[in-house]
Amino acid sequence: MLLRLAAMLAPALALALVHAPAAAQDKGSLNMxxxxxxxxxxxxxxxxxxxxxxxxxxIRKSTGEVxxxxxxxxxxxxxxxxxxxxxxxxxxAAEMELTLPQPAPQPGELHDxxxxxxxxxxxxxxxxxxxxxxxxxxxEVLARKKIEPPACWxxxxxxxxxxxxQNSNPNSSGTAYTAIATLVQxxxxxxxxxxxxxxxxHTTEYTRSGAGAVKNAARGETGVAxxxxxxxxxxxxxxxxxxxxxxxxxxxxxxxxxxIVKGARNLENARRFHAWSxxxxxQQLAAQSGSFxxxxxxxxxxxPLMPRPxxxxxxxxxxxxxxxxxxxxxxxxxxxxxxxxxxx
Numbered sequence: 001m002l003l004r005l006a007a008m009l010a011p012a013l014a015l016a017l018v019h020a021p022a023a024a025q026d027k028g029s030l031n032m033x034x035x036x037x038x039x040x041x042x043x044x045x046x047x048x049x050x051x052x053x054x055x056x057x058x059i060r061k062s063t064g065e066v067x068x069x070x071x072x073x074x075x076x077x078x079x080x081x082x083x084x085x086x087x088x089x090x091x092x093a094a095e096m097e098l099t100l101p102q103p104a105p106q107p108g109e110l111h112d113x114x115x116x117x118x119x120x121x122x123x124x125x126x127x128x129x130x131x132x133x134x135x136x137x138x139x140e141v142l143a144r145k146k147i148e149p150p151a152c153w154x155x156x157x158x159x160x161x162x163x164x165x166q167n168s169n170p171n172s173s174g175t176a177y178t179a180i181a182t183l184v185q186x187x188x189x190x191x192x193x194x195x196x197x198x199x200x201x202h203t204t205e206y207t208r209s210g211a212g213a214v215k216n217a218a219r220g221e222t223g224v225a226x227x228x229x230x231x232x233x234x235x236x237x238x239x240x241x242x243x244x245x246x247x248x249x250x251x252x253x254x255x256x257x258x259x260i261v262k263g264a265r266n267l268e269n270a271r272r273f274h275a276w277s278x279x280x281x282x283q284q285l286a287a288q289s290g291s292f293x294x295x296x297x298x299x300x301x302x303x304p305l306m307p308r309p310x311x312x313x314x315x316x317x318x319x320x321x322x323x324x325x326x327x328x329x330x331x332x333x334x335x336x337x338x339x340x341x342x343x344x
Contacts, residue, residue, distance in 0.1 A: 167206055213226060293306070
């Protein structure tokens with residue numbers, strides 16, 4: 001992975017060396033916690049330094065780890081900005097007043113779902129990308145077993161899919177919680193839990209992360225995975241025999257968010273990064289690093305491996321309700337009681 005990362009970043013590093021301002025050290029620094037893929041975090045850090053002369057000290061951590069760190073350090077924060085990761089922990093950080101309000105410079109240039117994050121949090125978080133949830137299936141596995149590819153959520157309950165499905169565990173995976181919240185919004189809570197209990201009988205493993213299930217499907221260890229389509233697109237680009245499906249009943253999505261830390265030591269540089277990251281040029285770095293998400297800025301070209309939002313049946317995901325800490329804890333606790341312990 002390190003070799004691939006080095007090769008991927010070489011052009012950006014070369015440009016940074018050629019075009020970096022001579023007085024880069026005079027521009028100060030930015031301490032960033034990053035919750036997207038490491039390749040994306042690193043490329044973004046390098047290009048921001050190239051564009052602004054501001055040195056970025058970046059640490060990659062999961063959203064849960066970041067929220068715990070910001071909580072522990074609230075009286076003496078050591079970081080300035082938090083980029084990426086599912087919106088729920090950003091909403092919780094906003095509720096706990098661990099982050100600062102920062103409006104988008106041009107809100108009209110952003111998709112409605114990105115602006116919704118700002119509205120829900122009082123501008124303490126901003127949507128920066130969207131990752132649709134869906135199904136990823138291994139074409140070779142299903143063909144070999146003569147299983148018809150799924151088109152809908154309900155298809156996974158067909159007898160042919162017994163022992164052919166992998167999902168992730170919501171106690172450790174934001175992907176899995178997004179799936180629970182999605183099914184509840186599509187079916188209603190009681191019907192959704194009946195569905196998940198039935199699907200449990202067809203599920204061979206609940207991986208620690210949503211990426212784990214998708215990677216297992218890509219490598220033929222399972223026929224179908226529930227996960228974010230952007231992760232599946234990355235596996236497809238590497239040559240794995242995956243195809244993706246947006247379920248016919250509709251699907252939810254993660255909104256990746258960005259927040260400025262309250263008490264940031266480099267506040268002006270954090271504000272500059274906030275504005276910079278909401279430009280089409282900065283938003284293109286996701287696809288360049290292999291993260292095939294839907295950019296928040298409407299004018300950003302979208303990678304052909306990702307379906308266009310207009311081609312997907314996306315639900316009106318209620319970020320305010322399902323991003324709330326108590327609702328998340330309640331639904332996961334119910335999943336633990338009724339789904340994880342259900343008979344196979």
